[in-house]
């Protein structure tokens with residue numbers, strides 16, 4: 001039995017024995033030579049004709065019925081597919097039921113969106129995995145969209161997805177009144193005056209991990225080169241130092257003994273992260289559920305209560321979650337695990353890219369290294385590699401070339417989607433003259449990777465220029481499109497009300513990580529490696545991972 005669907009024609013055939021059938025492409029009526037055959041052929045000029053060839057047998061009829069039943073969902077989906085209404089943006093449905101354009105989007109979101117932009121302009125709606133997503137591609141329209149917070153909500157979306165990914169019950173419900181608002185309020189403990197203590201604590205923890213794992217001479221090395229995986233290096237240092245800074249240390253030791261196992265489990269979980277966000281049931285993802293349970297269990301209250309030097313931010317969350325009897329211990333632990341993901345899931349790859357771009361651009365690395373030494377000297381500190389070094393928040397603020405390098409690597413590696421859910425049918429204001437109708441439940445998306453890679457805004461956008469964000473020795477903030485100054489020109493941390501509350505801490509910790517790296521080590525890429533590109537697998541979800549790992553060499557500097 002064969003069946004073929006050809007764009008405007010539908011050809012369905014069943015055959016119980018060898019028969020000669022004309023090519024489906026020409027769609028001539030089929031004629032059976034032997035056996036029996038039912039042929040239904042519908043096409044533009046013969047729409048009325050339905051030809052029955054020879055008498056059908058009982059089994060033919062059953063097979064046909066089964067086939068029609070099988071095709072029914074497809075036909076229903078095609079017939080019920082959303083139709084574009086007046087004033088709505090162009091609609092790109094795709095023909096695969098439910099999935100719509102999900103596969104093409106998932107393959108390479110940036111390229112897919114650029115292609116649609118060429119065909120349909122700066123605003124269009126795409127059917128992706130059962131959702132209708134309206135993409136705003138012109139960054140000059142971003143301020144207007146970001147302003148419309150009343151009708152466009154972020155937290156409704158995150159409250160649906162985060163529980164699925166991290167395994168705690170939804171927060172915005174009657175069982176936990178006020179919890180959502182309190183959680184949002186607690187985010188200020190990552191900023192302002194609290195950033196000073198977080199930054200100091202991070203400095204001490206980074207120094208601890210560097211000193212114990214990388215600064216001590218290993219037997220037989222005597223100042224020689226060591227080599228390793230760059231991603232693993234960043235991951236081991238940043239994961240542990242961030243963990244110690246936020247959650248604290250065990251009462252009887254300066255480091256958690258299970259850190260290596262936890263990191264490995266975290267990487268396994270993180271690999272499945274895009275599938276969990278896409279709402280693939282966790283039981284389909286092999287051992288992911290068990291791995292997530294192990295990670296969550298690490299944060300059970302009886303364990304966390306023994307830790308010392310826990311940050312104010314996490315202490316506040318502990319108190320807050322304790323006020324809700326409806327939450328089980330394991331739910332509270334899942335909330336802490338979610339913060340672990342938020343704090344390292346993007347920071348580790350961001351540290352990798354910043355390190356990679358500097359090490360692969362030695363001229364940039366030298367300028368940044370000189371700047372770090374100069375800032376220390378200005379504070380009267382003479383650096384010596386056999387002593388620990390500290391950078392205060394004020395010193396970090398002075399490192400403009402380092403900051404520009406980090407921002408440039410974030411521009412090149414970030415692919416987050418800024419998502420808002422329409423709370424009602426309404427007319428989305430685009431600019432003074434234009435608007436577009438959107439429906440309740442539709443998702444409005446800003447996709448800043450398109451802005452980051454726009455050659456009108458950034459000259460040679462694929463190239464790493466460490467001083468791109470510097471003008472006259474200060475931060476450059478004027479970038480233009482079509483002659484108009486852009487309010488939003490770099491958006492790795494999202495936008496508006498949902499903007500990442502950890503962004504200042506994240507930039508500071510990446511600065512600290514790189515300061516120590518450049519002060520203490522000579523660094524080189526191992527020769528013979530091709531340029532690393534981004535892996536699109538996490539497009540839309542934050543900082544992209546490298547498509548391959550990088551081998552590098554490092555040795556203690558003798559300063």
Ligand code: HEM
Pocket residue numbers: 154158187190342343344346347350414416417418419492493494495496497498499500501502503505506542543
């Ligand atoms: C380079 C590192 C980081 C990047 C690129 C990043 C990026 C983001 C983005 C894109 C969002 C969503 C914003 C939106 O949709 O508008 C977000 C949310 C969030 N981030 Fe970050 N982040 C980073 C580091 C951190 C750190 C270090 C922390 C905390 C310690 C943190 C805590 C959070 C939290 C709690 C949210 C949820 C905010 C909410 O629900 O309103 N992030 N981050």
